[in-house]
Amino acid sequence: MAVAxxxxxxDFTLKDQAGDEVTLASFRGKKNVVIVFYPFTFTGVCHGEMxxxxxxxxxxxxxxxxxxxxxxxxRHAQKVWxxxxxxxxxxxxxxxxxxxxxxxxxxxxxxLGCAMRGTFVIDKDGKVVEAFESGGLGDARDKSEYEAxxxxx
Numbered sequence: 001m002a003v004a005x006x007x008x009x010x011d012f013t014l015k016d017q018a019g020d021e022v023t024l025a026s027f028r029g030k031k032n033v034v035i036v037f038y039p040f041t042f043t044g045v046c047h048g049e050m051x052x053x054x055x056x057x058x059x060x061x062x063x064x065x066x067x068x069x070x071x072x073x074x075r076h077a078q079k080v081w082x083x084x085x086x087x088x089x090x091x092x093x094x095x096x097x098x099x100x101x102x103x104x105x106x107x108x109x110x111x112l113g114c115a116m117r118g119t120f121v122i123d124k125d126g127k128v129v130e131a132f133e134s135g136g137l138g139d140a141r142d143k144s145e146y147e148a149x150x151x152x153x
Contacts, residue, residue, distance in 0.1 A: 002104075002105060002106020002107075003104075003105045003106055003120060003128055003131060004128065004131060005128055005129060005130060005131055006127065006128065007127070007128050008126050008127060008128075009024060009033075009035075009120060009122045009126050009127070009128050010024075010101070010104040010105060011023070011024050011025045011126075012024050012100075012101045012104070014070065014092040014093055014094055014101060015075045015092065015093050016075075016078070016090040016091060016092055016093075017075065017078040017079040017081075017082035017083070017087070017090070017091045017093075018079065019075060019079075022068065022090050022092055024068075024122075024126075025126070027066060027122075027124070028124065028125070028126050029124055029125075030124065031064055031065060031066045031124065032064055032065040032066070032121070032122060032123050032124055032153045033065070033066050033067075033068055033121075033122045034060055034061060034065060034066070034067045034068070034119065034120075034121050034122075034146070034149075034150070035068050035070060035105075035118075035119065035120040035121075035122065036049070036050075036053070036060075036067060036068070036069045036070070036119050037070050037071070037102055037105065037107055037115040037116065037117065037118040037119070037120075038050065038069060038070070038071050038115065038117055039071065039109075039112070039114040039115060039116065039117065039137055040071060040073060040114055041071055041073040041077045041078060041081045041091075042077070042081055045117075045138055045139070045140050046071070047085075048140060049117075049140055049141065050069060050085065050087060050091075051085060052143070053067055053069070053087075053089060054085065054086060054087055054088070054089075057089075059143065059146060059147065060146055060150075061089070064124075064153070065150065065153065066089070066090075067089045067090075068089070068090050068092055069087070069089060069090065069091045069092065070091075070092045070093075070094050070101060070102070070115065071091075071092075071093070071094065071114070071115055072093075072094045072095055072098060072099045072102060072108075072113065072114050072115055073093060073095060074093055074095045075093040075095065077093075078091045078092070078093050094115065098113065099113065099114070099115065102114075102115035102116075102118075105118060105120060106118075107133065109137075112137070114137075116133060116134075116137065117133055117134035117137070117139070117140070117141055118131070118132070118133045119131065119132050119133070119141060119145070119146070119149070121149040121150065121152070121153065123153055129149070129152045129153060130145075130148070130149035130152055132145045132149070
């Protein structure tokens with residue numbers, strides 16, 4: 001990963017499933033952020049991970065911590081998926097310029113044109129306190145890694 005623990009998290013502004021802009025810096029001083037990059041909307045492992053965030057929100061966020069899910073799919077695909085699945089956390093589109101945010105975080109797969117499964121836990125000061133990836137594109141992240149990471153906030 002290009003972004004490591006202790007680094008300042010690269011700022012970004014992306015559109016969510018409703019078309020609203022979400023800027024990472026807007027959370028500074030207010031909330032910690034868990035950025036959850038995932039490869040593709042409407043796919044099995046991604047579906048399982050995002051539904052677990054929906055179904056067990058206290059394992060991923062609280063009053064002081066916000067989850068931002070990001071893939072390189074279009075905002076329109078994100079909108080349909082989020083509505084179908086009832087995702088009430090921001091599902092952000094890194095579609096154009098294609099994968100720029102995933103590239104800034106060092107987890108863009110040039111061959112496949114998607115983000116890999118990378119997670120970055122960022123404190124209220126904008127510093128990365130934990131970063132981890134799954135073993136591969138088809139492997140879900142270990143839920144215990146989130147618990148350990150959130151314990152560092």
